Amino acid sequence: MNENMPKHMARGHQRRQQVLELAVGVATAEGLEALTIGRVADISGFTKAGLLGHFNSKEELQLATLKAGRASFLQAVVEPAHADAPGMRRMVRLLDRWVEHVVQVRGGCFFASVSAEFDAREGRVRESIAAMMKEWIGGMEFFLKEARDAGHLEEGTDVRAMAFRLHGYELSLNLRRQLFGDEGVLQEARAAMHAELRNAGTRAGRRLLEQELEARP
């Protein structure tokens, strides 16, 4: 938010953000299709006309909700990576924040939910979900390459294949946790992710990984 924004605009912006936070929660649990203007008016205390003033249509509300979900994912998982040393350390912390985020958010992984909901449809909502998912997969591949370039992962490491498998562990974690209420599975996902980094790690990379894991409470 721009600090020089006039007060009434700032208030409007803030209320819009509050609505979108609620909307991300509803979409994670019940799907983006549950985001009707009437339903969101009910839970947010907005009037239908007020909501339509902000979002114009159900589809605009869905698209804005996706953007809000992306922003909160970036903030929780990706942005803190700037503070980590590039390479193995940054990669292991990124994966840890990812699984932490999945288990902390009520309803589990927002993007796994909405992908499953829209993957057999056409239109702007599906395109937006696909673009965001590609962005995250590309991000993982970028950080894996960075670790390879830093000499922490073996030169021959296939970063595309590794990102495919890492994503699988997150999806398997999310499914078991959401469907069975199995909390122990977080440990299983972490172990699988760390094993990927260990198996592809160079000597220097493995040493950094073990330092990182030993330093944990």
Place this chain on the structure above:
Amino acid sequence: MNENMPKHMARGHQRRQQVLELAVGVATAEGLEALTIGRVADISGFTKAGLLGHFNSKEELQLATLKAGRASFLQAVVEPAHADAPGMRRMVRLLDRWVEHVVQVRGGCFFASVSAEFDAREGRVRESIAAMMKEWIGGMEFFLKEARDAGHLEEGTDVRAMAFRLHGYELSLNLRRQLFGDEGVLQEARAAMHAELRNAGTRAGRRLLEQELEARP
């Protein structure tokens, strides 16, 4: 179907099966919540009253659709395993049929779709999905144990952790194929699954795996 079933009952059974096949397709693409009596009446040519005579309620229709999805999964993926030699060969063929099934069915993995849809809800439909998913995970673990007992996987193989990772590859395959239309990802999923079996394989097990893979067109 019982061959001694009176003709009018057999016909009723057959029409019920036809409806459920359509219902599995709708649920995969649009979700179990799209299975309203009115909608299914429209696409099946049944009257609403006729459908209600078969299924009583939307929830009964959803539960029957889950059973039909399970039956078709068992038939395509699990039942042919009886014809395979137990151990590595049975395991690799089982995984191949699994990924084949996921890519052949329009809309992708039925159980991934309905899990994502119902994993934040309560009730009989969710319980039924969770029971079926547990059954399949248990099945994978059973076949992995069998391969371990046959001396084809190393004694120390953690079958629970391996089933967790294998499931992840299927979920990652399904997500990328459905969302990006990426057909090449089937090869990626297969490679990840075969690498799991190779890495945990004993010498005898790896020989069987390579024989199996070489025999392919």
